Amino acid sequence: MNITVRNGSFFYQKDTPIFKDICFSAGAGEIVAILGPNGAGKTTLLRCITGMLKWRSGESLLDGKSIHTMSSKELWSRIAYVPQAKSASSAYTAFETVLLGRSSHLNAFSAPKQADLEKAKEVMELLGIFHLADKKCNAISGGELQMVLIAKALASDPRVLILDEPESNLDFKNQLIVLDTMTRLAESGMTCIFNTHYPAHALQRSHKALLLSRGGDYVFGATSAVVTRENIRKAFGVEAVIGEIETPGNILQNVIPLQISESMPEAPEEDVRSIATITIIAGSNHMSDRINGLLHEYNHLMIGRMGMPYRECGLYLITVTLDGKRSAIQELSHRLTILPDVSVKTTFAKGQF
């Protein structure tokens, strides 16, 4: 399901706008990360998108239909919202909490029926947290609570999932569990929009990113084009390097803040012509189809290509060589990297062309 914001503006006091004419969209199966410094209005943006706060001007559209014309029930059986775990109520057991996610499907005087119980059980099993069913939400860890809240959101059978800092305050493992869950859901066609304090998570997971600055400026686009040194400097006022960490399977991108920036921004790096080879190993037939589709979009850059299945191990090995703008190659590389079960490495040729 497609969610689009058209010319959204919001302010609490007229002279201090929070957002000015924000436009962006997220399609089915896409993950969109919302980044920005403290106080830029990330949570406010989520609340505006979902209509919990009303845009001062502009609108949110679900598959082209304005959400203001939808009933609360209609809207919230398509969209689900996962609040920050710390603000969640914890008096109920995990199962009771997940069951509350069925509210939009039940009328006022009815209690959950067998089908609702089954659904709640199903989503908890899908997320691997059914063993927590009878535990009270105040007796489980922060990571477990976050998963319970995601399960609660999924229980309403949504097509769009909106998550407010889902991986904040979690340890490494739980961060990965939450991020993997998002990737998995997006692969099954869910539209995911999430707030995050970690630009690296956006780089590693999201298709598109929206970077907010204080005062209402924003950048939206493919993640690799949004999360750049220049944009981070502008939005956060911080000098950062976007480093690449080579792992056995992938090259992961990471953002490391260096210092608070004082000077004027440097001239942006020129978008130079580059030659690069991307080596890809896919773990399934399904994924190799996805990759071929993606490569097809970059046919005009392609100067060489080799692909072969290695059936014995169920692997697909693909190597492509590209000639084009560095940013375009980085974009392709990034889009490949965020696919699940895919190893990707990009090597740029030295020298200028």
Place this chain on the structure above:
Amino acid sequence: MKTGHFSARWCILLWILPVAVGLLALGIGRVSIPAAQVFAAIADVFTGSQTVPQLTRMTLWNLRLPRILLAALAGAGLSVAGCAFQSLFANPLATPDTLGVASGASFGAALGLLLGFDLAGVQLTALAMGAAAVGLTWLAGSGKRKGLSSIVLAGIMMGSLFNALVSLVKFMADEESQLPAITYWLMGGLNNADYKTLLLGAPPILAGIALLFLLRWRMNLLPLSEDEARASGVNIGVLRGITVISATMITASCVSMCGQVGWVGLLIPHMCRMKFGSNHLSLLPASISFGAAFLIIVDTVARSASAQEIPISILTAIIGAPFFIALMRKTGGWSL
């Protein structure tokens, strides 16, 4: 996994408990009536014969039964109202009086007594002032910075305002006749119970309990954070409104019939939360059953322990507080 539904055993127990306690209470009082006679009298109602003496019949059906019915209604009603307010404000200290209902109703009753109204008149002024107090609280609390905590604050203010007005009425009352009447009335008691009082006071309580009982699963959404509640796809404003109106009807009507009966609205829901958890699917029915049984027991003690009737608020606290503390220490309490 726990679904919040009762097991069949608990379901039967919750139905039987108030009925059994009520039957037992019929036999207890300043004049003790043996169980055999109580059952004979009940059998008479169905068969139409008269096997028990006239005096026993009168005591049972005109004195004790309305009183037991009132105790059951008030106990169940105050527990449900307390439970609803605790969930609504996500505050374990909320009581049926949080929005100033009971203070307003007390003022109405005191005013009625001062002006020399008859019992029905006192009951009506109490109901009206209780509703007015909540209306004022809602208006005062929903100003520029809307939020449930500002409404709770406004409720505390409104409560103290009406308590001051009660004091003013007492100050103006005649020391010989009116002041003792007002004082006794404020201490709470079910001695005014008769079928006429019940006819006026029972419908709002029953309607309030029924409404909240039907909405009981949906009430689980009340303690959630604002965004979570909105995102449930339920019109949370309407749900809150219905909850407040129901709880107000119940509380105002209880106060109009038996004065301020403290503690029940705090004690019983907490007890039930410790035993059954926070899921209103079971919490609400349990509160109704235990609330009714508890107040029947306390009232029976109040009217039969000594020659002079003991005001009920004193007893609810004396019986309730130690029991509650013991339970809290045993279960480790609960959280909302």
